[in-house]
Amino acid sequence: MDKSKKFYINGEWVDPIAYTDFEVIHPGNEEVIGTIALGSPDDVDRAVTAATNAFKTWQFSAVDERVALLERMITAYDKRAEAFIKIMSEEMGTTISFSREVQMPVGTGHLEAAIEALKAHQFERPSLRGGSTLVDEPVGVVGMITPWNWPVNQIMIKVAPALAAGCSIVLKPSEYSPLSALMLAEVIDEAGCPPGVFNMVNGDGPSVGEAISAHRGIHMVSFTGSTRAGKLVTKTAADTIKRVTLELGGKSPNLFFADADLDAAAQVSVDACFINNGQSCDAASRLLVERTVYDDVVERVTKIVETTKVDDPLKEGGHIGPLVNKKQFEHVQRLIQLGIDDGARLAAGGLGRPAGFNKGYYIRPTLFTDVTNDMNIAQQEVFGPVLAILPFDTEAEAIEIANDTPYGLAAYIQSTDQERIHRVSRKLRAGVISVNGNVGDYDVPFGGYKESGNGREAGPMGFHEYLETKAITI
Numbered sequence: 001m002d003k004s005k006k007f008y009i010n011g012e013w014v015d016p017i018a019y020t021d022f023e024v025i026h027p028g029n030e031e032v033i034g035t036i037a038l039g040s041p042d043d044v045d046r047a048v049t050a051a052t053n054a055f056k057t058w059q060f061s062a063v064d065e066r067v068a069l070l071e072r073m074i075t076a077y078d079k080r081a082e083a084f085i086k087i088m089s090e091e092m093g094t095t096i097s098f099s100r101e102v103q104m105p106v107g108t109g110h111l112e113a114a115i116e117a118l119k120a121h122q123f124e125r126p127s128l129r130g131g132s133t134l135v136d137e138p139v140g141v142v143g144m145i146t147p148w149n150w151p152v153n154q155i156m157i158k159v160a161p162a163l164a165a166g167c168s169i170v171l172k173p174s175e176y177s178p179l180s181a182l183m184l185a186e187v188i189d190e191a192g193c194p195p196g197v198f199n200m201v202n203g204d205g206p207s208v209g210e211a212i213s214a215h216r217g218i219h220m221v222s223f224t225g226s227t228r229a230g231k232l233v234t235k236t237a238a239d240t241i242k243r244v245t246l247e248l249g250g251k252s253p254n255l256f257f258a259d260a261d262l263d264a265a266a267q268v269s270v271d272a273c274f275i276n277n278g279q280s281c282d283a284a285s286r287l288l289v290e291r292t293v294y295d296d297v298v299e300r301v302t303k304i305v306e307t308t309k310v311d312d313p314l315k316e317g318g319h320i321g322p323l324v325n326k327k328q329f330e331h332v333q334r335l336i337q338l339g340i341d342d343g344a345r346l347a348a349g350g351l352g353r354p355a356g357f358n359k360g361y362y363i364r365p366t367l368f369t370d371v372t373n374d375m376n377i378a379q380q381e382v383f384g385p386v387l388a389i390l391p392f393d394t395e396a397e398a399i400e401i402a403n404d405t406p407y408g409l410a411a412y413i414q415s416t417d418q419e420r421i422h423r424v425s426r427k428l429r430a431g432v433i434s435v436n437g438n439v440g441d442y443d444v445p446f447g448g449y450k451e452s453g454n455g456r457e458a459g460p461m462g463f464h465e466y467l468e469t470k471a472i473t474i
Contacts, residue, residue: 004178005037007202008185010050011195017042022175022204027093027322027361028313034091036178039203041211044170047199048217051141051168054196059138059166063123066164067115072191073160074111080187084152084180089313092148092177093322093361094276096314103276106153106442107184110458113442114160117463132473138166139243139468140219143212145205145233146181147225148174148324149279149383155184157446157457158222159198165466170218171200172208176324205229213237220245220466224281226381227407227451245455245465247281247447249381250409253402254284255424257395257415258293260436265414266300268437270387272412274308274365277320278385279328281452282410282432286371286378287389288398294391298347298369305348305387308365310357322361323384329361332384336366339377344368344388373401381407395424403429408449410434431456 005021006013019037026033077084085104089096094103123136142162146154155173162169173181185200201208209229213221213236220243223233227248237244254269272284289297313321323329336351349366363384371378371388378388392398402411411430415421425433431448432440440446443459455465 003182003186004034007037007039007043007047008189008198008200009043009047010054010199011189011193016040017046019043022202024091024176024179025325026090027324030359030361034179036175036182036202038175039201039208041207043201043203044208044211044215047170047201048141048215050196050199051170052217054194055138055141055168058168058194058197061166063118066118066166069191069193070111070115070118070160070164073187074108076187076190077107077111077184080183084183086314087179087183088151088177089321091179092151092324093313095317095319095321097316097318098276103150103152106150107156109442110153110156110160113459114164114463116443117161117460118164120460121463127471132471135470135472136467137470139466140167141217142167142169142466143215143218143221144169144171145209145212145221145223145225146171146173148177149276149281151177151180152184154224155181157462158224159184159188161463162222162466163193163197164463167220167466168197169199170212171198172203172212173200175202175204178202205232209233210236214239216240218242222455222465223247230453245457246453247455247457248409248451248453250281250283250407250448250452251286251379251381251405252282252284252407252410252412252430253286253288253405253428254412255398255402255414256287256289256293256297257398257413257417257420258290259416259420260414261416262293262296262300265436266297266304268414269412270301270304270308272434272437273387274320274385277323278363279323279383281381283383284410284412285382285387286373286402287387288392288401289389290398291391291393298389301387301389302347302367302369305365305367308385310354310362310365320365320385323363324361326361328383329363332363332382332386335377335380335382336386338380339368339371339375339386339388342375342377344375344377345370349386373404379405395420399424399427406451409452410448
């Protein structure tokens with residue numbers, strides 16, 4: 001049965017109450033690869049009703065029962081690994097090699113981390129002075145709104161800990177990468193999730209997303225997406241005083257000090273910006289380079305950017321693929337033009353598609369040098385393979401430039417000086433710090449400061465976001 005125009009509600013694949021068709025476009029060739037139904041607030045109501053009824057019993061489920069469900073989900077998910085790898089490349093343009101190496105395994109990783117957090121958590125404990133008992137309970141019905149750029153990751157980083165905590169769920173995945181979400185719903189169904197505990201309604205932000213944010217039957221909204229959209233979610237949710245967790249945009253700085261291994265750090269710096277075709281909220285898109293090695297680093301980075309290959313996402317290899325859709329392509333083109341207009345030096349790439357491409361949303365890997373932090377290319381989130389290099393003279397200046405942004409999701413450091421690494425890490429206003437290319441495991445919290453959001457995802461801290469604490473005094 002073709003489920004692309006159905007929603008998963010109360011353990012069944014159901015027809016929408018009201019919907020419009022939405023075509024899913026392969027960004028590499030601009031061809032239609034599927035059509036889904038975009039639902040309505042009425043469909044959200046039906047899903048919330050199912051989630052509310054299921055929560056009455058699921059909230060009291062035993063830890064062993066939740067662990068068993070998550071373990072069955074791992075088995076069902078891993079069985080379909082190749083299908084997930086292929087569909088993510090087709091629907092949003094991540095290269096198939098990157099999909100195999102990173103995009104698919106993260107689903108398993110977050111499920112395993114949720115199991116670890118669940119088993120380790122002490123749900124009932126005495127208060128510090130011993131006069132009361134503190135009990136952690138699930139927050140309730142959780143509305144989830146996820147983006148297109150890491151489709152499995154951003155769903156599983158929310159769904160796994162919420163199920164572990166005993167919550168029920170209404171999910172709206174991105175309409176731009178819905179095919180992998182449909183497959184995930186099949187996985188959850190195959191794993192034997194109790195009816196109504198997990199529900200999924202496809203739709204766009206103004207209809208389904210807003211209905212989830214405003215719904216009185218939803219106790220928490222977990223949103224990942226742009227800062228602009230996150231502000232709208234927060235405002236819409238305010239009338240019902242529900243909990244809102246947000247993982248939003250970034251303009252992450254990468255501090256490249258003169259004592260770094262120049263060759264290795266140059267490669268890390270480009271990779272950290274161009275990962276997932278540049279479409280990551282924590283992309284290291286501002287490269288701050290100490291002036292004493294500035295020319296050397298610019299030369300190294302320019303060569304790497306100039307030799308970065310662009311190709312079909314369904315081909316194996318270390319190339320980068322297209323952006324997700326025409327809207328994103330035009331956004332990146334506009335920011336490249338703004339970089340030129342603001343006076344940054346275009347060292348590689350530029351406007352238009354790469355040579356040999358007359359269709360598809362492919363971007364020329366682009367490098368701007370001699371950038372100042374007040375330029376648009378240094379302040380606006382690009383979300384594409386565009387890197388800006390800025391010089392600095394002192395450590396204090398580097399930290400000042402790094403923090404001079406409305407965002408605070410991630411920051412990167414390239415250095416071999418351990419004292420400096422420790423000192424600078426503490427002064428950067430960002431939630432995630434990556435040093436010399438090292439990244440955190442699945443148990444490490446992910447989230448940002450300032451306009452990059454609030455709350456944390458992944459591991460024990462991400463698990464705790466889905467709990468309320470009750471104090472009982474006898």
